[in-house]
Amino acid sequence: MTDKPRHLLTLDSLPRATLEALLERAQAFAAGEQARDALDGVAVCTLFFEPSTRTRLSFQLAGQRLGAHVLGFDASTSSTTKGETDLDTFRTIEAMGVRGFVIRHKGDGAVTALAAAAGPGVSVLNAGEGRSAHPTQGLLDMLTLRQAKGTDFSQLKVLIVGDVLHSRVARSDLHALRTLGAGEIRVCGPAALLPDDGTLRGCTVVDDFDAALAGVDAVMMLRIQRERMEDGLIASLDDYHRHYGLTATRLRRAAPDAVVLHPGPMNRGVEITDEVADGPQSLVLRQVANGVAVRMAALDLLLGC
Incomplete structure (x- = not known):
């Protein structure tokens, strides 16, 4: 691939050719292509300052399948609890010869700042930064x-539903959907x-969920973040479900072959019912499986020969 990027921090302004090349490579991995020696001997650290299940484990598995030495980092059991700064933590691990960092952080701009501080030959992959970007989630959704x-x-008619304001997933999905x-x-x-x-530029905003569902090909549900109740941004979980919960009855308003996506973790009975989450139109577990393939492609792009 020409113009190989050093870091992958956002899908915003990522050239369409690069995005599509990543998807094609990921599809090859999803179809069973092996690349055990692609990152043979390369040290990769999953540097997570926030909790994670799907993203952390899929990145670790992706690195292992490429032959990398994968180091896990958990902020709750690290020297950050003793006052060490994020930058000092990053530089300490970098000094051990780690070439690739997969970083998740709650602060907007935190991953980008660490990437700017990276030494020569070191690449950073954003595994979720504040509310601004989660590029590999956007890629696996695409x-x-x-x-x-x-x-x-x-x-394609795509509907995104829920808390877009606080969602890094929604922003990366929107970046990718526009590019594609x-x-x-x-x-x-x-x-x-x-x-x-400006996040919603080019989008059609529909107040009524039932009307928004009419004829869409894909419904991308977002997790309702329960802390928003404490902020007074929603009245109650029951009220949210009544107005924005995806039920089997509501889903019938979409195209007959419409698919349902959700980045997880799901609040069952709030933004999505069991019947939909586990139903034939749900691609939630396929998203999880595709996460490994996409993260293999991203690591291979940044760190492979």
Whole structure:
């Protein structure tokens, strides 16, 4: 690939050719292609300052499948609890000869700042930064959509539902959908949970969830973050479910072959019912499986020969 990037921090402004090349490589891995020696001898650290299940484990498995030496980092059991700064932690691990960092952090700009401090030959992959970006989640969502709907997104109607304001997943999905030329992007959620900073440019915002579902090809549900109740941004979980919960009855308003995605973790009975989450139109577990393939492709791009 020409113009190989050093870091992968966001999908915003990522060239379409690079994005599509990543998806093609990920599809090859998903189909069973082996690359055990691609990162043979390369040390990769999953540097997570926030809890994670899917992202952390899939990155670790991806690195192992590429032959990397994978080091796990848990902030709760590290010297950060003794006052060590994030930058000192990063530089300490870098000094051990680690070439690749997979970093998750709650602070917007924190991963980007660590990437700027990286020494020569060291690459950083953003595994979730504040509310601003989660590029590999966006990539795995696009791979899942491509598998279900084909590579031409120009006629695709996609609906994103929920707390877009605080969602790094939604932002990365929106970046990718625009780059891939999605035909129509609809957004639905409580007004207090929709951003007004340009994030939704080019999107059709629909207040009524039932109306928003009409004829869509894909429904991308977002986790309702329960702390938003404490902030007074939603009245109650029951009220949220009544207005924005995806039920089997509601899903019938979408296209007959519509698919349902959710980045997890799911709040069952709040933003999605068991019947939908476990139903035939749900691609939630395929997203999880695709996460390993996408993260293999991303690590291979940044750190492979």
